[in-house]
Amino acid sequence: MTVDIDKTAGPEDTPPAGPEAIRAIPVRHYGRYVSAVIAIALLVAVIYAFSQGQINWGAIPDYFFDQRVIDGVLKTLLLTFLSMVIGIGGGILLAVMRLSKNPVTSSIAWFYIWFFRGTPVLVQLVVWFNLGLVFTYINLGPIYKDYWSSFMTPLLTALLGLGLNEAAYMAEICRAGLLSVDEGQTEASQALGMSHSKTLRRIVIPQAMRVIVPPTGNEVINMLKTTSLVAVIQYSELFRVTQDIGQTSGAPVEMLFLAAAWYLLLTSVFSVGQYYLERYYARGSSRSLPDTPFQKIKSHVLSLGSPRGGVSS
Template sequence: MTIANHAAPTQSGGTPVADPNDHDVVAIPLRRPWRIISAIAVLFILAAFISSVATNPNIDFGTVGTFIFDKRIVEGAWLTIVITGISMVISTVLAVIVAAMRLSSNPVLSSVSWFYVWAFRGTPLLVQIVLWGYLGLLYEKLTLGVPFTGIVFWQIGTNQLVTAFVAGLLALTLNQAAYSSEIVRAGMVSVDEGQREASYSLGMSPLYTFRRILLPQAMRVIIPPMGNELISMLKNTSLLSVIAVLELYTQASMISAQNLKQVELLIVVSAWYLFMTSVLSIPQYYLERRFGRGTSRSLPPTPFQRVKQAFVSRRIPGPEPTPETTPIGVQR
Protein backbone atom coordinates (compact mmCIF):
# COMPACT_ATOMS: atom_id res chain seq x y z
CA MET A 1 0.00 0.00 0.00
CA THR A 2 1.36 3.41 -0.98
CA ILE A 3 0.72 6.37 1.33
CA ALA A 4 0.82 9.89 -0.05
CA ASN A 5 1.06 12.83 2.38
CA HIS A 6 0.87 16.45 1.23
CA ALA A 7 3.08 18.86 3.11
CA ALA A 8 1.18 21.59 4.93
CA PRO A 9 2.19 25.26 4.45
CA THR A 10 3.93 26.93 7.40
CA GLN A 11 4.24 30.44 8.75
CA SER A 12 7.51 32.32 9.02
CA GLY A 13 8.06 30.90 12.50
CA GLY A 14 7.56 27.34 11.34
CA THR A 15 4.03 26.99 12.69
CA PRO A 16 1.90 24.93 10.27
CA VAL A 17 -1.11 26.63 8.76
CA ALA A 18 -4.31 24.62 8.25
CA ASP A 19 -5.08 24.12 4.58
CA PRO A 20 -8.77 23.27 3.93
CA ASN A 21 -7.88 21.67 0.58
CA ASP A 22 -5.26 19.36 2.11
CA HIS A 23 -5.92 15.73 3.08
CA ASP A 24 -4.16 14.01 5.96
CA VAL A 25 -3.46 10.63 4.31
CA VAL A 26 -4.30 9.27 0.90
CA ALA A 27 -3.96 5.47 0.85
CA ILE A 28 -3.42 3.97 -2.60
CA PRO A 29 -3.70 0.17 -2.72
CA LEU A 30 -0.60 -1.52 -4.10
CA ARG A 31 -1.35 -3.52 -7.20
CA ARG A 32 -0.35 -7.18 -7.14
CA PRO A 33 -1.03 -8.58 -10.62
CA TRP A 34 0.85 -11.82 -9.99
CA ARG A 35 -1.72 -12.83 -7.37
CA ILE A 36 -4.47 -12.66 -9.97
CA ILE A 37 -2.36 -14.41 -12.60
CA SER A 38 -1.38 -17.25 -10.25
CA ALA A 39 -4.99 -17.72 -9.08
CA ILE A 40 -6.20 -17.91 -12.68
CA ALA A 41 -3.45 -20.43 -13.51
CA VAL A 42 -4.37 -22.65 -10.55
CA LEU A 43 -8.07 -22.54 -11.43
CA PHE A 44 -7.26 -23.37 -15.05
CA ILE A 45 -5.15 -26.41 -14.07
CA LEU A 46 -7.85 -27.59 -11.64
CA ALA A 47 -10.59 -27.22 -14.26
CA ALA A 48 -8.46 -29.09 -16.81
CA PHE A 49 -7.90 -31.96 -14.37
CA ILE A 50 -11.58 -32.24 -13.48
CA SER A 51 -12.52 -32.14 -17.15
CA SER A 52 -10.01 -34.87 -18.03
CA VAL A 53 -11.38 -37.14 -15.31
CA ALA A 54 -15.04 -36.42 -16.10
CA THR A 55 -14.59 -37.06 -19.83
CA ASN A 56 -12.25 -40.05 -19.50
CA PRO A 57 -13.83 -42.94 -21.45
CA ASN A 58 -11.83 -45.49 -19.42
CA ILE A 59 -13.76 -44.67 -16.22
CA ASP A 60 -17.21 -46.17 -15.86
CA PHE A 61 -19.01 -43.77 -13.55
CA GLY A 62 -22.10 -45.95 -13.68
CA THR A 63 -20.17 -48.67 -11.84
CA VAL A 64 -19.04 -46.10 -9.27
CA GLY A 65 -22.65 -45.09 -8.63
CA THR A 66 -23.73 -48.73 -8.43
CA PHE A 67 -21.21 -49.78 -5.78
CA ILE A 68 -20.88 -46.58 -3.75
CA PHE A 69 -23.66 -47.76 -1.41
CA ASP A 70 -23.35 -51.48 -2.05
CA LYS A 71 -24.11 -53.61 1.00
CA ARG A 72 -20.61 -55.12 1.07
CA ILE A 73 -18.97 -51.71 0.79
CA VAL A 74 -21.10 -50.28 3.60
CA GLU A 75 -20.33 -53.27 5.82
CA GLY A 76 -16.62 -52.85 5.10
CA ALA A 77 -16.78 -49.14 5.95
CA TRP A 78 -18.57 -49.91 9.21
CA LEU A 79 -15.96 -52.53 10.15
CA THR A 80 -13.23 -50.00 9.33
CA ILE A 81 -14.78 -47.50 11.74
CA VAL A 82 -15.13 -50.15 14.46
CA ILE A 83 -11.50 -51.26 14.14
CA THR A 84 -10.32 -47.65 14.13
CA GLY A 85 -12.35 -46.72 17.21
CA ILE A 86 -11.34 -49.74 19.31
CA SER A 87 -7.68 -49.54 18.33
CA MET A 88 -7.46 -45.80 18.95
CA VAL A 89 -9.09 -45.93 22.39
CA ILE A 90 -6.94 -48.81 23.65
CA SER A 91 -3.76 -47.41 22.10
CA THR A 92 -4.36 -44.01 23.71
CA VAL A 93 -4.70 -45.53 27.18
CA LEU A 94 -1.62 -47.66 26.57
CA ALA A 95 0.27 -44.61 25.25
CA VAL A 96 -0.39 -42.67 28.45
CA ILE A 97 0.94 -45.61 30.50
CA VAL A 98 4.05 -45.98 28.33
CA ALA A 99 4.71 -42.22 28.44
CA ALA A 100 4.42 -42.22 32.23
CA MET A 101 6.85 -45.16 32.37
CA ARG A 102 9.25 -43.33 30.05
CA LEU A 103 9.21 -40.25 32.31
CA SER A 104 9.56 -42.34 35.47
CA SER A 105 12.76 -42.23 37.53
CA ASN A 106 12.62 -46.02 37.81
CA PRO A 107 15.30 -47.33 35.40
CA VAL A 108 13.46 -50.61 34.80
CA LEU A 109 10.21 -48.92 33.79
CA SER A 110 11.94 -46.34 31.60
CA SER A 111 14.09 -49.00 29.91
CA VAL A 112 11.13 -51.28 29.17
CA SER A 113 9.09 -48.40 27.73
CA TRP A 114 12.06 -47.29 25.60
CA PHE A 115 12.49 -50.81 24.22
CA TYR A 116 8.77 -51.06 23.44
CA VAL A 117 8.80 -47.79 21.48
CA TRP A 118 12.05 -48.74 19.74
CA ALA A 119 10.74 -52.14 18.63
CA PHE A 120 7.31 -51.11 17.36
CA ARG A 121 8.43 -47.88 15.69
CA GLY A 122 11.42 -49.55 14.10
CA THR A 123 9.53 -52.27 12.23
CA PRO A 124 6.96 -51.73 9.43
CA LEU A 125 3.30 -51.96 10.34
CA LEU A 126 2.70 -54.40 7.50
CA VAL A 127 5.28 -56.80 8.95
CA GLN A 128 3.67 -56.56 12.40
CA ILE A 129 0.24 -57.33 10.91
CA VAL A 130 1.56 -60.43 9.15
CA LEU A 131 3.35 -61.63 12.30
CA TRP A 132 0.21 -61.32 14.39
CA GLY A 133 -1.83 -62.96 11.66
CA TYR A 134 0.52 -65.93 11.55
CA LEU A 135 1.01 -66.16 15.30
CA GLY A 136 -0.29 -69.74 15.19
CA LEU A 137 2.84 -70.77 13.28
CA LEU A 138 4.97 -69.69 16.25
CA TYR A 139 2.72 -70.85 19.08
CA GLU A 140 0.19 -73.58 18.38
CA LYS A 141 -1.46 -73.10 21.77
CA LEU A 142 -1.67 -70.31 24.29
CA THR A 143 -1.47 -71.44 27.91
CA LEU A 144 -1.90 -69.82 31.31
CA GLY A 145 -0.10 -71.34 34.28
CA VAL A 146 2.95 -71.18 36.50
CA PRO A 147 6.13 -70.56 34.49
CA PHE A 148 8.95 -73.12 34.59
CA THR A 149 6.79 -75.65 36.50
CA GLY A 150 4.64 -77.21 33.80
CA ILE A 151 1.45 -76.37 35.75
CA VAL A 152 -1.26 -75.24 33.31
CA PHE A 153 -4.55 -73.68 34.39
CA TRP A 154 -5.97 -72.78 30.99
CA GLN A 155 -5.12 -73.59 27.38
CA ILE A 156 -6.56 -72.76 23.97
CA GLY A 157 -5.51 -72.96 20.34
CA THR A 158 -3.83 -69.81 19.06
CA ASN A 159 -5.82 -69.60 15.83
CA GLN A 160 -9.02 -70.09 17.78
CA LEU A 161 -8.30 -67.13 20.06
CA VAL A 162 -6.33 -64.83 17.79
CA THR A 163 -8.59 -64.61 14.76
CA ALA A 164 -7.86 -62.32 11.81
CA PHE A 165 -9.93 -59.57 13.40
CA VAL A 166 -8.13 -59.87 16.76
CA ALA A 167 -4.74 -60.02 15.04
CA GLY A 168 -5.52 -56.82 13.16
CA LEU A 169 -6.60 -55.08 16.37
CA LEU A 170 -3.42 -56.18 18.17
CA ALA A 171 -1.16 -55.01 15.36
CA LEU A 172 -2.79 -51.61 14.94
CA THR A 173 -3.17 -50.99 18.68
CA LEU A 174 0.39 -51.86 19.72
CA ASN A 175 1.93 -50.02 16.79
CA GLN A 176 -0.15 -46.91 17.34
CA ALA A 177 0.57 -46.92 21.09
CA ALA A 178 4.29 -46.62 20.38
CA TYR A 179 3.79 -43.48 18.27
CA SER A 180 1.14 -41.98 20.53
CA SER A 181 3.31 -42.46 23.62
CA GLU A 182 5.92 -40.15 22.13
CA ILE A 183 3.21 -37.57 21.45
CA VAL A 184 2.01 -37.81 25.04
CA ARG A 185 5.58 -37.60 26.33
CA ALA A 186 6.19 -34.47 24.23
CA GLY A 187 3.06 -32.95 25.73
CA MET A 188 4.25 -33.77 29.23
CA VAL A 189 7.65 -32.21 28.60
CA SER A 190 6.01 -29.04 27.23
CA VAL A 191 4.45 -28.31 30.64
CA ASP A 192 6.58 -26.00 32.74
CA GLU A 193 8.69 -27.82 35.33
CA GLY A 194 7.46 -25.43 37.99
CA GLN A 195 4.01 -27.03 37.77
CA ARG A 196 5.47 -30.35 38.89
CA GLU A 197 7.55 -28.77 41.63
CA ALA A 198 4.56 -26.82 42.93
CA SER A 199 2.40 -29.94 43.06
CA TYR A 200 5.10 -31.88 44.90
CA SER A 201 5.47 -29.03 47.40
CA LEU A 202 1.75 -29.33 48.12
CA GLY A 203 2.17 -33.02 48.94
CA MET A 204 0.70 -34.47 45.75
CA SER A 205 1.90 -37.89 44.67
CA PRO A 206 3.61 -38.35 41.28
CA LEU A 207 0.61 -40.26 39.91
CA TYR A 208 -1.87 -37.63 41.10
CA THR A 209 0.34 -34.88 39.70
CA PHE A 210 0.50 -36.64 36.35
CA ARG A 211 -3.27 -37.22 36.21
CA ARG A 212 -4.58 -33.88 37.52
CA ILE A 213 -1.83 -31.33 36.82
CA LEU A 214 0.39 -32.34 33.91
CA LEU A 215 -1.95 -34.25 31.62
CA PRO A 216 -4.75 -31.62 31.42
CA GLN A 217 -2.23 -28.90 30.50
CA ALA A 218 -0.46 -31.13 28.00
CA MET A 219 -3.69 -31.92 26.15
CA ARG A 220 -3.40 -28.65 24.24
CA VAL A 221 -0.19 -29.97 22.68
CA ILE A 222 -1.36 -33.58 22.40
CA ILE A 223 -4.73 -33.17 20.68
CA PRO A 224 -3.64 -31.87 17.21
CA PRO A 225 -1.09 -34.64 16.45
CA MET A 226 -3.37 -37.26 17.99
CA GLY A 227 -6.08 -36.18 15.58
CA ASN A 228 -3.66 -36.79 12.72
CA GLU A 229 -2.84 -40.20 14.18
CA LEU A 230 -6.54 -41.04 14.28
CA ILE A 231 -6.90 -40.27 10.58
CA SER A 232 -3.72 -42.23 9.86
CA MET A 233 -5.12 -45.17 11.82
CA LEU A 234 -8.30 -45.06 9.73
CA LYS A 235 -6.31 -45.36 6.52
CA ASN A 236 -3.90 -47.97 7.90
CA THR A 237 -6.80 -50.38 8.34
CA SER A 238 -6.51 -51.03 4.60
CA LEU A 239 -3.31 -52.98 5.35
CA LEU A 240 -5.41 -55.61 7.12
CA SER A 241 -6.34 -56.97 3.70
CA VAL A 242 -3.16 -59.10 3.84
CA ILE A 243 -4.72 -61.20 6.62
CA ALA A 244 -8.22 -61.23 5.07
CA VAL A 245 -9.99 -58.85 7.46
CA LEU A 246 -13.15 -57.80 5.61
CA GLU A 247 -12.70 -54.05 5.99
CA LEU A 248 -13.45 -51.47 3.29
CA TYR A 249 -10.45 -52.02 1.03
CA THR A 250 -10.70 -55.81 1.26
CA GLN A 251 -14.36 -55.76 0.27
CA ALA A 252 -13.60 -53.49 -2.70
CA SER A 253 -10.75 -55.75 -3.79
CA MET A 254 -13.01 -58.80 -3.69
CA ILE A 255 -15.65 -57.02 -5.79
CA SER A 256 -13.10 -55.75 -8.34
CA ALA A 257 -11.67 -59.26 -8.68
CA GLN A 258 -15.11 -60.40 -9.87
CA ASN A 259 -16.08 -57.57 -12.25
CA LEU A 260 -12.55 -56.40 -13.21
CA LYS A 261 -13.44 -52.77 -12.38
CA GLN A 262 -10.35 -51.97 -10.32
CA VAL A 263 -10.23 -48.22 -10.99
CA GLU A 264 -13.93 -47.71 -10.35
CA LEU A 265 -13.78 -49.57 -7.02
CA LEU A 266 -10.70 -47.59 -6.00
CA ILE A 267 -12.71 -44.40 -6.62
CA VAL A 268 -15.47 -45.79 -4.40
CA VAL A 269 -12.97 -46.61 -1.64
CA SER A 270 -11.35 -43.17 -1.91
CA ALA A 271 -14.74 -41.45 -1.64
CA TRP A 272 -15.56 -43.40 1.53
CA TYR A 273 -12.18 -42.67 3.11
CA LEU A 274 -12.53 -38.96 2.31
CA PHE A 275 -15.99 -38.93 3.86
CA MET A 276 -14.87 -40.72 7.03
CA THR A 277 -11.79 -38.54 7.52
CA SER A 278 -13.92 -35.42 7.05
CA VAL A 279 -16.33 -36.60 9.73
CA LEU A 280 -13.50 -37.44 12.13
CA SER A 281 -12.02 -33.97 11.65
CA ILE A 282 -15.07 -32.36 13.28
CA PRO A 283 -14.56 -33.67 16.86
CA GLN A 284 -10.83 -32.97 16.55
CA TYR A 285 -11.60 -29.32 15.78
CA TYR A 286 -13.85 -28.89 18.81
CA LEU A 287 -11.43 -30.74 21.10
CA GLU A 288 -8.68 -28.36 20.03
CA ARG A 289 -10.96 -25.42 20.85
CA ARG A 290 -11.85 -26.85 24.25
CA PHE A 291 -8.30 -27.53 25.41
CA GLY A 292 -7.04 -24.33 23.75
CA ARG A 293 -9.07 -22.13 26.08
CA GLY A 294 -6.90 -19.66 27.97
CA THR A 295 -4.19 -19.45 25.31
CA SER A 296 -5.84 -16.39 23.74
CA ARG A 297 -8.23 -13.73 24.95
CA SER A 298 -11.07 -14.94 22.76
CA LEU A 299 -11.55 -18.07 20.68
CA PRO A 300 -12.21 -17.62 16.95
CA PRO A 301 -15.77 -18.36 15.85
CA THR A 302 -16.57 -21.85 14.64
CA PRO A 303 -17.56 -22.44 10.98
CA PHE A 304 -21.21 -22.71 12.03
CA GLN A 305 -20.95 -19.44 13.95
CA ARG A 306 -19.42 -17.74 10.89
CA VAL A 307 -22.26 -18.95 8.68
CA LYS A 308 -24.82 -17.83 11.26
CA GLN A 309 -23.24 -14.39 11.59
CA ALA A 310 -23.12 -13.95 7.82
CA PHE A 311 -26.77 -15.01 7.52
CA VAL A 312 -27.93 -12.74 10.33
CA SER A 313 -25.96 -9.76 9.01
CA ARG A 314 -27.66 -10.13 5.63
CA ARG A 315 -31.15 -10.55 7.08
CA ILE A 316 -30.91 -7.68 9.59
CA PRO A 317 -29.85 -4.39 7.95
CA GLY A 318 -28.00 -1.80 9.96
CA PRO A 319 -29.69 1.36 11.32
CA GLU A 320 -30.27 4.20 8.91
CA PRO A 321 -27.78 7.01 9.67
CA THR A 322 -29.28 10.21 11.06
CA PRO A 323 -28.00 13.77 10.75
CA GLU A 324 -26.78 13.57 14.35
CA THR A 325 -24.68 10.42 13.68
CA THR A 326 -23.47 11.34 10.17
CA PRO A 327 -19.79 12.43 10.21
CA ILE A 328 -18.99 15.93 9.04
CA GLY A 329 -18.12 16.08 5.38
CA VAL A 330 -19.76 12.72 4.54
CA GLN A 331 -22.68 12.86 2.14
CA ARG A 332 -25.54 10.42 2.60
Protein backbone atom coordinates in the same frame (compact mmCIF):
# COMPACT_ATOMS: atom_id res chain seq x y z
CA MET B 1 -2.51 59.45 22.86
CA THR B 2 -4.00 57.77 19.85
CA VAL B 3 -3.66 54.15 18.63
CA ASP B 4 -3.79 53.29 14.95
CA ILE B 5 -5.78 50.15 14.10
CA ASP B 6 -5.00 48.31 10.89
CA LYS B 7 -8.41 47.43 9.56
CA THR B 8 -6.97 45.42 6.65
CA ALA B 9 -5.51 42.65 8.86
CA GLY B 10 -7.44 39.34 8.92
CA PRO B 11 -8.62 37.53 12.01
CA GLU B 12 -5.87 35.97 14.08
CA ASP B 13 -7.69 32.60 14.56
CA THR B 14 -7.88 31.67 10.87
CA PRO B 15 -6.64 28.02 10.60
CA PRO B 16 -3.91 27.25 8.10
CA ALA B 17 -4.70 25.21 5.06
CA GLY B 18 -4.47 21.45 5.78
CA PRO B 19 -2.37 18.95 3.82
CA GLU B 20 -3.82 17.25 0.79
CA ALA B 21 -5.32 13.79 1.24
CA ILE B 22 -2.99 10.94 0.38
CA ARG B 23 -4.27 8.80 -2.45
CA ALA B 24 -3.18 5.22 -1.73
CA ILE B 25 -2.86 2.93 -4.74
CA PRO B 26 -2.79 -0.79 -3.85
CA VAL B 27 0.07 -2.85 -5.19
CA ARG B 28 -0.96 -5.18 -7.98
CA HIS B 29 0.13 -8.78 -7.46
CA TYR B 30 0.24 -10.11 -10.97
CA GLY B 31 1.82 -13.37 -9.80
CA ARG B 32 -1.40 -14.29 -8.02
CA TYR B 33 -3.40 -14.02 -11.22
CA VAL B 34 -0.83 -16.06 -13.14
CA SER B 35 -0.74 -18.82 -10.49
CA ALA B 36 -4.56 -18.91 -10.36
CA VAL B 37 -4.77 -19.33 -14.13
CA ILE B 38 -2.15 -22.10 -14.05
CA ALA B 39 -3.97 -23.93 -11.23
CA ILE B 40 -7.29 -23.75 -13.06
CA ALA B 41 -5.68 -24.97 -16.27
CA LEU B 42 -4.13 -27.95 -14.49
CA LEU B 43 -7.46 -28.80 -12.85
CA VAL B 44 -9.24 -28.68 -16.20
CA ALA B 45 -6.52 -30.88 -17.75
CA VAL B 46 -6.92 -33.50 -14.98
CA ILE B 47 -10.71 -33.52 -15.34
CA TYR B 48 -10.39 -33.84 -19.11
CA ALA B 49 -7.91 -36.72 -18.77
CA PHE B 50 -10.27 -38.65 -16.48
CA SER B 51 -13.21 -37.97 -18.75
CA GLN B 52 -11.42 -39.79 -21.58
CA GLY B 53 -11.23 -43.07 -19.66
CA GLN B 54 -13.84 -45.80 -19.88
CA ILE B 55 -15.01 -45.37 -16.29
CA ASN B 56 -18.48 -46.48 -15.27
CA TRP B 57 -19.27 -43.59 -12.93
CA GLY B 58 -22.79 -44.92 -12.42
CA ALA B 59 -21.43 -47.95 -10.53
CA ILE B 60 -20.24 -45.75 -7.65
CA PRO B 61 -23.70 -44.51 -6.50
CA ASP B 62 -25.15 -47.97 -7.20
CA TYR B 63 -22.85 -49.63 -4.66
CA PHE B 64 -22.28 -46.65 -2.32
CA PHE B 65 -24.86 -47.85 0.22
CA ASP B 66 -24.56 -51.53 -0.53
CA GLN B 67 -24.92 -53.63 2.63
CA ARG B 68 -21.46 -55.14 2.17
CA VAL B 69 -19.92 -51.68 1.90
CA ILE B 70 -21.81 -50.46 4.98
CA ASP B 71 -20.58 -53.49 6.94
CA GLY B 72 -17.04 -52.70 5.81
CA VAL B 73 -17.41 -49.09 6.95
CA LEU B 74 -18.66 -50.20 10.37
CA LYS B 75 -15.76 -52.64 10.76
CA THR B 76 -13.33 -49.90 9.76
CA LEU B 77 -14.76 -47.57 12.41
CA LEU B 78 -14.67 -50.33 15.03
CA LEU B 79 -11.08 -51.17 14.19
CA THR B 80 -10.11 -47.49 14.31
CA PHE B 81 -11.75 -46.98 17.70
CA LEU B 82 -10.31 -50.10 19.36
CA SER B 83 -6.83 -49.51 17.92
CA MET B 84 -6.80 -45.92 19.20
CA VAL B 85 -7.96 -47.08 22.64
CA ILE B 86 -5.01 -49.49 22.76
CA GLY B 87 -2.68 -46.85 21.35
CA ILE B 88 -3.72 -44.05 23.72
CA GLY B 89 -3.73 -46.28 26.79
CA GLY B 90 -0.37 -47.79 25.90
CA GLY B 91 1.02 -44.39 24.93
CA ILE B 92 0.18 -42.84 28.29
CA LEU B 93 1.72 -45.81 30.11
CA LEU B 94 4.88 -45.71 27.98
CA ALA B 95 5.22 -41.93 28.40
CA VAL B 96 5.05 -42.24 32.18
CA MET B 97 7.57 -45.09 32.06
CA ARG B 98 9.86 -43.06 29.78
CA LEU B 99 9.82 -40.12 32.22
CA SER B 100 10.37 -42.37 35.22
CA LYS B 101 13.61 -42.07 37.19
CA ASN B 102 13.76 -45.86 37.32
CA PRO B 103 16.35 -46.84 34.66
CA VAL B 104 14.75 -50.26 34.07
CA THR B 105 11.25 -49.00 33.22
CA SER B 106 12.68 -46.06 31.27
CA SER B 107 14.88 -48.39 29.19
CA ILE B 108 12.00 -50.78 28.49
CA ALA B 109 9.82 -47.89 27.26
CA TRP B 110 12.65 -46.54 25.11
CA PHE B 111 13.25 -49.96 23.51
CA TYR B 112 9.53 -50.44 22.80
CA ILE B 113 9.26 -47.05 21.12
CA TRP B 114 12.46 -47.62 19.16
CA PHE B 115 11.35 -51.03 17.87
CA PHE B 116 7.77 -50.24 16.86
CA ARG B 117 8.60 -46.86 15.33
CA GLY B 118 11.49 -48.39 13.42
CA THR B 119 9.55 -51.16 11.67
CA PRO B 120 6.72 -50.69 9.13
CA VAL B 121 3.22 -51.37 10.40
CA LEU B 122 2.54 -53.61 7.37
CA VAL B 123 5.46 -55.85 8.36
CA GLN B 124 4.17 -56.01 11.92
CA LEU B 125 0.72 -57.07 10.71
CA VAL B 126 2.13 -59.84 8.53
CA VAL B 127 4.40 -61.06 11.35
CA TRP B 128 1.49 -61.33 13.79
CA PHE B 129 -0.59 -63.11 11.14
CA ASN B 130 2.11 -65.69 10.35
CA LEU B 131 3.24 -66.51 13.88
CA GLY B 132 1.04 -69.60 13.61
CA LEU B 133 3.71 -71.09 11.35
CA VAL B 134 6.15 -71.32 14.28
CA PHE B 135 3.73 -71.56 17.25
CA THR B 136 1.23 -74.40 17.28
CA TYR B 137 -0.34 -73.46 20.61
CA ILE B 138 -0.79 -70.32 22.64
CA ASN B 139 -0.08 -71.40 26.21
CA LEU B 140 -0.54 -68.93 29.06
CA GLY B 141 -0.41 -71.57 31.77
CA PRO B 142 -3.60 -72.04 33.78
CA ILE B 143 -5.11 -68.85 32.28
CA TYR B 144 -5.53 -69.82 28.63
CA LYS B 145 -4.43 -72.51 26.19
CA ASP B 146 -5.60 -73.01 22.60
CA TYR B 147 -4.42 -73.49 19.05
CA TRP B 148 -2.66 -70.44 17.69
CA SER B 149 -4.84 -70.40 14.57
CA SER B 150 -7.97 -70.26 16.72
CA PHE B 151 -6.54 -67.61 19.03
CA MET B 152 -5.02 -65.22 16.48
CA THR B 153 -8.10 -64.21 14.49
CA PRO B 154 -7.86 -61.52 11.77
CA LEU B 155 -9.49 -58.97 14.12
CA LEU B 156 -7.04 -59.68 16.94
CA THR B 157 -4.15 -59.57 14.49
CA ALA B 158 -5.29 -56.19 13.23
CA LEU B 159 -5.73 -54.82 16.75
CA LEU B 160 -2.29 -55.98 17.85
CA GLY B 161 -0.57 -54.72 14.72
CA LEU B 162 -2.26 -51.31 14.66
CA GLY B 163 -2.73 -50.73 18.39
CA LEU B 164 0.78 -51.64 19.54
CA ASN B 165 2.33 -49.64 16.72
CA GLU B 166 0.15 -46.62 17.54
CA ALA B 167 1.16 -46.83 21.21
CA ALA B 168 4.75 -46.03 20.25
CA TYR B 169 3.73 -42.81 18.48
CA MET B 170 1.24 -41.81 21.16
CA ALA B 171 3.95 -42.28 23.78
CA GLU B 172 6.01 -39.49 22.24
CA ILE B 173 2.95 -37.27 21.88
CA CYS B 174 1.97 -37.84 25.53
CA ARG B 175 5.55 -37.33 26.69
CA ALA B 176 5.70 -33.97 24.92
CA GLY B 177 2.40 -32.97 26.54
CA LEU B 178 3.55 -33.97 30.02
CA LEU B 179 6.81 -32.06 29.61
CA SER B 180 4.89 -28.95 28.54
CA VAL B 181 3.44 -28.59 32.05
CA ASP B 182 5.57 -26.41 34.31
CA GLU B 183 7.45 -28.36 36.97
CA GLY B 184 6.25 -25.89 39.58
CA GLN B 185 2.78 -27.41 39.27
CA THR B 186 4.13 -30.81 40.28
CA GLU B 187 6.24 -29.39 43.09
CA ALA B 188 3.28 -27.46 44.48
CA SER B 189 1.02 -30.52 44.45
CA GLN B 190 3.67 -32.62 46.15
CA ALA B 191 4.09 -29.91 48.78
CA LEU B 192 0.36 -30.21 49.49
CA GLY B 193 0.81 -33.94 50.12
CA MET B 194 -0.60 -35.29 46.86
CA SER B 195 0.77 -38.60 45.62
CA HIS B 196 2.52 -38.95 42.26
CA SER B 197 -0.40 -40.77 40.63
CA LYS B 198 -2.94 -38.24 41.92
CA THR B 199 -0.73 -35.39 40.70
CA LEU B 200 -0.73 -36.90 37.23
CA ARG B 201 -4.49 -37.43 37.17
CA ARG B 202 -5.58 -34.09 38.63
CA ILE B 203 -2.80 -31.62 37.80
CA VAL B 204 -0.48 -32.68 34.99
CA ILE B 205 -2.67 -34.61 32.52
CA PRO B 206 -5.57 -32.07 32.40
CA GLN B 207 -3.10 -29.29 31.52
CA ALA B 208 -1.19 -31.47 29.09
CA MET B 209 -4.34 -32.25 27.11
CA ARG B 210 -4.09 -28.88 25.35
CA VAL B 211 -0.84 -30.09 23.76
CA ILE B 212 -1.85 -33.74 23.37
CA VAL B 213 -5.25 -33.33 21.68
CA PRO B 214 -4.25 -31.73 18.31
CA PRO B 215 -1.70 -34.39 17.26
CA THR B 216 -3.94 -37.12 18.68
CA GLY B 217 -6.71 -35.98 16.35
CA ASN B 218 -4.29 -36.30 13.46
CA GLU B 219 -3.38 -39.79 14.64
CA VAL B 220 -7.05 -40.81 14.68
CA ILE B 221 -7.48 -39.65 11.09
CA ASN B 222 -4.25 -41.40 10.11
CA MET B 223 -5.40 -44.58 11.87
CA LEU B 224 -8.66 -44.53 9.91
CA LYS B 225 -6.67 -44.61 6.68
CA THR B 226 -4.09 -47.09 7.98
CA THR B 227 -6.82 -49.66 8.62
CA SER B 228 -6.80 -50.30 4.87
CA LEU B 229 -3.55 -52.23 5.37
CA VAL B 230 -5.33 -55.02 7.23
CA ALA B 231 -6.75 -56.17 3.91
CA VAL B 232 -3.57 -58.26 3.55
CA ILE B 233 -4.53 -60.34 6.61
CA GLN B 234 -8.00 -61.14 5.24
CA TYR B 235 -9.98 -58.83 7.51
CA SER B 236 -13.11 -57.60 5.74
CA GLU B 237 -12.89 -53.85 6.29
CA LEU B 238 -13.85 -51.17 3.76
CA PHE B 239 -10.90 -51.55 1.40
CA ARG B 240 -11.07 -55.36 1.32
CA VAL B 241 -14.84 -55.32 0.73
CA THR B 242 -14.62 -52.87 -2.16
CA GLN B 243 -11.84 -54.96 -3.71
CA ASP B 244 -14.02 -58.07 -3.54
CA ILE B 245 -17.01 -56.22 -5.04
CA GLY B 246 -14.81 -54.85 -7.80
CA GLN B 247 -13.64 -58.33 -8.80
CA THR B 248 -17.15 -59.77 -8.93
CA SER B 249 -18.85 -56.77 -10.56
CA GLY B 250 -16.22 -56.10 -13.19
CA ALA B 251 -15.64 -52.55 -11.97
CA PRO B 252 -12.43 -52.71 -9.89
CA VAL B 253 -11.33 -49.11 -10.50
CA GLU B 254 -14.79 -47.73 -9.79
CA MET B 255 -14.91 -49.57 -6.46
CA LEU B 256 -11.54 -48.06 -5.53
CA PHE B 257 -13.02 -44.62 -6.20
CA LEU B 258 -15.95 -45.61 -4.00
CA ALA B 259 -13.61 -46.58 -1.16
CA ALA B 260 -11.74 -43.28 -1.55
CA ALA B 261 -15.05 -41.39 -1.34
CA TRP B 262 -15.98 -43.16 1.89
CA TYR B 263 -12.55 -42.45 3.41
CA LEU B 264 -12.87 -38.77 2.47
CA LEU B 265 -16.32 -38.61 4.04
CA LEU B 266 -15.20 -40.23 7.29
CA THR B 267 -12.03 -38.15 7.62
CA SER B 268 -14.06 -34.98 7.04
CA VAL B 269 -16.40 -35.90 9.90
CA PHE B 270 -13.43 -36.70 12.14
CA SER B 271 -11.81 -33.37 11.25
CA VAL B 272 -14.90 -31.48 12.41
CA GLY B 273 -14.88 -33.42 15.68
CA GLN B 274 -11.19 -32.68 16.13
CA TYR B 275 -11.87 -28.93 15.65
CA TYR B 276 -14.48 -28.84 18.41
CA LEU B 277 -12.29 -30.92 20.74
CA GLU B 278 -9.32 -28.58 20.24
CA ARG B 279 -11.63 -25.62 20.83
CA TYR B 280 -12.81 -27.17 24.10
CA TYR B 281 -9.31 -27.66 25.50
CA ALA B 282 -8.18 -24.20 24.33
CA ARG B 283 -10.53 -22.47 26.77
CA GLY B 284 -7.87 -21.96 29.41
CA SER B 285 -5.17 -20.68 27.05
CA SER B 286 -7.01 -18.42 24.58
CA ARG B 287 -8.74 -15.20 25.53
CA SER B 288 -11.24 -15.50 22.72
CA LEU B 289 -12.18 -18.82 21.18
CA PRO B 290 -12.41 -19.07 17.38
CA ASP B 291 -15.88 -19.11 15.89
CA THR B 292 -17.44 -22.44 15.11
CA PRO B 293 -18.47 -23.13 11.49
CA PHE B 294 -22.11 -22.47 12.40
CA GLN B 295 -21.20 -19.17 14.06
CA LYS B 296 -19.25 -18.12 10.97
CA ILE B 297 -22.20 -18.94 8.71
CA LYS B 298 -24.56 -17.03 11.01
CA SER B 299 -22.32 -13.95 11.10
CA HIS B 300 -22.01 -13.94 7.30
CA VAL B 301 -25.76 -14.29 6.86
CA LEU B 302 -26.50 -11.44 9.28
CA SER B 303 -23.89 -9.22 7.64
CA LEU B 304 -25.68 -9.45 4.29
CA GLY B 305 -28.49 -7.20 5.53
CA SER B 306 -26.17 -4.53 6.94
CA PRO B 307 -24.72 -1.76 4.75
CA ARG B 308 -20.98 -1.81 4.30
CA GLY B 309 -18.96 0.77 6.18
CA GLY B 310 -21.79 1.88 8.44
CA VAL B 311 -24.31 0.89 11.00
CA SER B 312 -27.79 -0.05 9.96
CA SER B 313 -30.54 2.13 11.41
